[in-house]
Amino acid sequence: MSASPDWFEITRRNARSVQTTIGWIFWDPGATRRYVELGLPDxxxxxxxxxxxxxxxxxxxxPDAVIAAFGTISQRGIRAVFDLLEHDPRRFEACRQARDEAVVEGLHQHAPDIVEPLIEFGAELWRVVEQLPLMGRVFMAAHLALPRPDDSLLSGWHAVNCLREWRGDTHWAIVVAAGLTHPEASILHNAHMDYEADWLPASRGATPEEIDAGWDALVGKGLAERxxxxxxxxxxxxxLRRQIEDDTDRATTLPWELLGEARSREFAATFEPPCELLLRRVDETAGPNYQPASRWRD
Incomplete structure (x- = not known):
């Protein structure tokens, strides 16, 4: 145990597992099948x-509140799903419940070694989540207000999800403070990941016109060249993109400080192996560029 923990490095390391524990479900066929059963178009x-x-x-x-919370995700897609579900919160909740069913099924099937750690860490992570400041973290606060699942595996997963959304809210505040619009942020992130040109903004639903405007703005700021x-x-x-990532890590050390060094390092060692399986699952269901927050940078 170090005399003075490097919370920046602990945070950077664990942020990857937090993202992966949650993000794999976004492309999971088990979830997609359930959405189709609820009436979403195949x-x-x-x-x-x-x-x-x-x-x-x-x-x-x-939709406007959700657009604000989702950062770089296409507002056209968000407005489309609101129209499709008739702006009915009950239909959104049905989709969330369907996703949760797929989470339990998929974790047992694709990363069974994460099941017991989520159950074991769950109560501790909820105690951490309850102590996190909510100011400016609207999306995380909305998740925190949900009833906690009776299922101990799903409860642990939801505690991790609150950590993820708290970090996400913090990250978008830093992006906004840097003066970036959503296409600008995606273009810089794309370069940060060394992806092929414009892949990341396009994957998040930005139109060609929005991407062009993003490039023009970056050129005007001296951050890009045409x-x-x-x-x-x-x-x-x-x-700037590296600074945003580092600033996000520095601004989100609190959960791990509250958990403590020993348990934070145990979290890293325990979650990383099954998260590699979940990331491999993303490679299979979506592709090797998706979920960039789970992929090592630099």
Whole structure:
């Protein structure tokens, strides 16, 4: 045990497992099948079901509130799912319940070694979550207000999800403070991950016009360059994206400090192996670029 824990490194390491424990379900066929059964259109049930199930705790506030909470996710997709579900919070909640069924089924099937750790850590993680400041974390607060599942596995998963949404709310505050719009943020993130041109903003539903406007804005800020035949993010843009990631890690050390160094390191060691299986599942169901927050950077 170190005399002075490096909470930045502990946070950066555990953020990956937190993201992976939650994010794999977004593309899971078990969840998609359930969304189709609830009336979402086959062929579009995966993205629409992800939007509906994740935003269910905030759905009563309407699409504009959800657009604000979702950061770089396409507002067209969010408005489409609200229209499809007739702005009825009960239908959003049905999607969330269907997702939860798929979570329990999928964890047992694809990463069984994560089941007992989620059960074991669950009560401790809820005590941590209950102590986190809610100011500015609207989406996390909406999740925290949900009834806690009776199933101990699902309860542990929801505690991890609250950690994920708390970090996400914090991250978007930092992005906004950096003066970035959603296409600008996605373009910089795409360069940060060294993905092929414009893959990430396009995957999140940005239109070609929005992407072009994002590039124009970045060029105007000196963060990108446009030549006669190419667009590229400059070193200043990459440095800003790295700073945003580091600032997010520095601003979200509190959950791990509250959990304590020993248990935080145990969390890392215990969750990382089954999370590798869940990330492999994402590779199979979505593709190797998806869920970039689970993939090692640099």
């Amino acid at each position: 062929g579009f049930a995966e993205p629409l079901g992800y939007l509906a199930s994740r935003c269910a705790p905030l759905a009563a506030a309407g 030549t006669s035949d190419a667009l590229c993010v400059l070193d200043a843009g990459r440095a």
